[in-house]
Amino acid sequence: MIGVVCLNPALDITYHVPAVDWAGTNRPSAVYARPGGKGLNVARTLHSLGADVLAMGLAGGVTGAEVAVALSELGVPAEITQIAEQTRRTVTIVDGRGDVAAFNEPGPRIAAAEFADFAARYAKAVTRCTAVVLSGSLPPGLPADSYAALIEMTTAAGVPAVLDTSGAALALGVAARPAIVKPNLSELQALPGRPLVTGQGTDLEAVAAAADELRAAGAQAVVVSLGPDGLLAATADGRWHAFPPGAVAGNATGAGDAVAAGLAHALVRGLPWDERLRHAVALGTAAVAAPRAGEFSTDDYTSGLAKVTVRRDPVLRDGAR
Amino acid sequence: MIGVVCLNPALDITYHVPAVDWAGTNRPSAVYARPGGKGLNVARTLHSLGADVLAMGLAGGVTGAEVAVALSELGVPAEITQIAEQTRRTVTIVDGRGDVAAFNEPGPRIAAAEFADFAARYAKAVTRCTAVVLSGSLPPGLPADSYAALIEMTTAAGVPAVLDTSGAALALGVAARPAIVKPNLSELQALPGRPLVTGQGTDLEAVAAAADELRAAGAQAVVVSLGPDGLLAATADGRWHAFPPGAVAGNATGAGDAVAAGLAHALVRGLPWDERLRHAVALGTAAVAAPRAGEFSTDDYTSGLAKVTVRRDPVLRDGAR
Numbered sequence: 001m002i003g004v005v006c007l008n009p010a011l012d013i014t015y016h017v018p019a020v021d022w023a024g025t026n027r028p029s030a031v032y033a034r035p036g037g038k039g040l041n042v043a044r045t046l047h048s049l050g051a052d053v054l055a056m057g058l059a060g061g062v063t064g065a066e067v068a069v070a071l072s073e074l075g076v077p078a079e080i081t082q083i084a085e086q087t088r089r090t091v092t093i094v095d096g097r098g099d100v101a102a103f104n105e106p107g108p109r110i111a112a113a114e115f116a117d118f119a120a121r122y123a124k125a126v127t128r129c130t131a132v133v134l135s136g137s138l139p140p141g142l143p144a145d146s147y148a149a150l151i152e153m154t155t156a157a158g159v160p161a162v163l164d165t166s167g168a169a170l171a172l173g174v175a176a177r178p179a180i181v182k183p184n185l186s187e188l189q190a191l192p193g194r195p196l197v198t199g200q201g202t203d204l205e206a207v208a209a210a211a212d213e214l215r216a217a218g219a220q221a222v223v224v225s226l227g228p229d230g231l232l233a234a235t236a237d238g239r240w241h242a243f244p245p246g247a248v249a250g251n252a253t254g255a256g257d258a259v260a261a262g263l264a265h266a267l268v269r270g271l272p273w274d275e276r277l278r279h280a281v282a283l284g285t286a287a288v289a290a291p292r293a294g295e296f297s298t299d300d301y302t303s304g305l306a307k308v309t310v311r312r313d314p315v316l317r318d319g320a321r
Numbered sequence: 322m323i324g325v326v327c328l329n330p331a332l333d334i335t336y337h338v339p340a341v342d343w344a345g346t347n348r349p350s351a352v353y354a355r356p357g358g359k360g361l362n363v364a365r366t367l368h369s370l371g372a373d374v375l376a377m378g379l380a381g382g383v384t385g386a387e388v389a390v391a392l393s394e395l396g397v398p399a400e401i402t403q404i405a406e407q408t409r410r411t412v413t414i415v416d417g418r419g420d421v422a423a424f425n426e427p428g429p430r431i432a433a434a435e436f437a438d439f440a441a442r443y444a445k446a447v448t449r450c451t452a453v454v455l456s457g458s459l460p461p462g463l464p465a466d467s468y469a470a471l472i473e474m475t476t477a478a479g480v481p482a483v484l485d486t487s488g489a490a491l492a493l494g495v496a497a498r499p500a501i502v503k504p505n506l507s508e509l510q511a512l513p514g515r516p517l518v519t520g521q522g523t524d525l526e527a528v529a530a531a532a533d534e535l536r537a538a539g540a541q542a543v544v545v546s547l548g549p550d551g552l553l554a555a556t557a558d559g560r561w562h563a564f565p566p567g568a569v570a571g572n573a574t575g576a577g578d579a580v581a582a583g584l585a586h587a588l589v590r591g592l593p594w595d596e597r598l599r600h601a602v603a604l605g606t607a608a609v610a611a612p613r614a615g616e617f618s619t620d621d622y623t624s625g626l627a628k629v630t631v632r633r634d635p636v637l638r639d640g641a642r
Contacts, residue, residue: 006600014408022343022416022420022422023340023420023421025423026422028425031426061387063383066382069383091334091412091424093424100344100348101341101343101344102345102347103336103344103412104346105349105352283519
C-alpha cells in the first residue's frame with residue numbers, strides 16, 4: 001500500500017464557458033467539482049495506475065465533506081482527520097477562447113492538536129505502507145518541519161518517503177533523509193537562491209550540482225522535474241537524465257504530481273533507476289496531454305514509455321540532448 | 322411570521338482580488354460564502370428588518386448543507402426539504418480595478434416527489450404565516466405553474482402572497498390572484514412582449530397600462546421596480562409612483578429582493594400603500610448603496626425614508642419627476 005499525505009487538499013471547481021464575459025454574468029456550459037490539491041492528485045494518479053493507495057489527509061467543513069464524498073465515489077481509499085476550519089476551494093475558469101484563470105482560496109488554519117491527531121493516525125498507518133508520498137504546500141498553522149517529523153516516522157518504520165514540496169518545508173524535509181525528493185526547477189532554484197536558468201536555457205550542470213547538494217544535506221535521491229526537458233536525477237546509482245521526444249502541448253498543471261506518483265509506483269515495484277525515470281517521464285508527459293489536471297490517458301502513458309530517452313551520467317555541459 | 326419560498330437557493334461565493342490576472346493564478350484577498358438566490362436574499366433582508374421570518378426551501382448535497390449551516394449561523398429560521406441533486410453555486414469575482422464577473426451554475430433538477438414533499442410541508446407552515454414571499458426563478462424540473470399552485474394554497478389559507486418571478490411562472494402565478502406581484506421593467510416588458518422603454522426613456526404610461534393588465538389577469542396589486550426611477554404601483558387604492566431623490570451609485574444586484582422584502586414587511590404591519598412604497602423604495606435604495614448584494618445599512622434605510630417622493634395617481638405622460 002502506498003500512503004499519500006495530503007495536508008492541504010482542496011475542492012477543485014472548474015467552469016467551462018465558451019466566451020467569458022469578464023465584466024458580466026456567465027452561465028457555465030460545464031461544471032466539474034473534484035478532489036484536488038497536489039497530494040490528492042498523486043493519490044488519484046496512483047489509484048488510476050492500479051496501485052493500492054491510502055490518501056491520508058486533513059479536511060474540514062462542508063467542502064471537506066465534499067472532498068471525502070468525491071474520493072469515495074472515485075474509489076480512492078482515504079483516512080481523513082477532521083479539522084475545525086473549512087477545506088479550501090479552488091475555482092478555475094476555462095475560457096473557450098483559450099485563457100484559463102484560477103482562484104485559489106487560502107488553506108484552513110490547522111491547530112497543533114489537529115496535526116497531533118493526524119500524526120498519531122499516521123504512525124499506525126505507515127507500518128502498513130510500502131512507500132509514502134508527501135506532497136504539496138503546508139497549510140497555515142503548521143510548522144515548517146511538519147513534513148520532516150512525518151518523514152522521520154516513516155524512515156523509522158523502514159518505509160521509503162517521497163517528498164514533493166517547496167521552501168522551508170523542503171529544506172527541513174531533506175534533512176530527515178527521505179528516499180526521494182522531487183523539486184521542480186523553480187523550487188530547486190529557490191533553495192540556495194542561485195540561478196539555474198541562464199540566457200542559454202536551463203544550466204543542467206548547475207541543476208545537477210544543486211541536486212548533489214540536496215543529497216549531501218540528507219536526501220537519498222533527488223529527481224528534478226524540468227518540464228519539457230524531462231527529469232534530472234542524482235542518486236546513489238549515479239546521475240541520470242530522462243526526457244520525452246519533444247515538448248507536448250497541453251496543461252502542465254498536475255504533471256509534477258504525475259511524476260511523483262510514477263516515481264513512488266516504480267519504487268514499490270522494485271524497478272531500477274532507469275526504469276523509474278522512464279515511467280515517471282511517460283506519466284508526466286501523458287498528464288500534460290490530458291485535458292484535465294490530475295488525469296492521464298493509459299494509452300498515452302504506455303505508448304510513451306518506449307519514446308523516453310534515458311541517459312546515465314550524461315555529459316551535461318554540452319547540452320544533454 | 323413571514324414565509325419566504327426559496328425553491329432555487331444558491332451558495333454565493335465571492336472572491337475579491339486587487340488586480341485579477343484573467344489568464345493566470347490568483348490568490349483572493351477576501352473570500353465570502355453565504356446563502357444566496359433571490360428567496361434567501363429576501364429572507365435575510367426581512368430578518369435584518371427584525372421580522373419573524375421562515376425560509377422554506379429546497380436544498381441538496383454538500384452545498385445545500387453549507388447553505389443550511391450558513392442560514393443557521395445568520396440566525397435565519399429555515400425549513401429545508403432535502404433534494405437528491407446538489408444546490409447550485411454562484412462564484413463572483415470582484416476585480417479591485419472595477420470589473421465584476423459572475424459564474425452561475427445551473428440549478429439542480431427537482432423531482433416531482435420532492436416538490437410534493439415540499440408542498441405538503443408548505444401547506445402546514447403557511448397557516449402560521451401572516452404573508453408569504455415567493456421569489457426567484459423555478460429550478461429545472463418544476464412545471465411553470467409551481468408558484469401558482471403554492472399561491473392557491475396560500476390564498477386558500479387567507480394569507481397574502483407576494484410574487485417576484487418572471488416569464489411563464491409569473492404569468493401563471495398572476496392568475497392565482499397573489500396580493501402583490503413585483504416585476505421589474507424587463508420582466509414586465511417580456512410578458513406582453515411590447516416595448517416599455519423608448520428612445521426618450523421609460524414610458525411610464527405604458528408601464529402603468531401593462532401593470533393594469535396584470536391586475537386584470539388576477540394580481541390584486543402590481544408593483545413595478547424601475548431601478549433609479551423607483552416603483553410604479555397599480556393597486557385597488559389607485560396608481561402610485563414612489564421614487565428616491567436621485568440615482569444611487571452602487572450594486573443594483575439584490576435591490577429588487579430588498580423591495581420585495583420591504584413590501585411584505587409593510588404589508589404585515591398594515592401600512593397603507595403610500596407607506597408601503599416609501600419603505601420599499603428606501604430599502605431598495607439602501608441595498609444599492611451597500612457593498613454586498615442582499616445587505617443594507619439600517620442608517621441608510623431609515624434616513625432615506627423621508628427622502629422618498631410618493632405621488633398618488635401621478636400624471637405619467639409628462640414625465641413623473
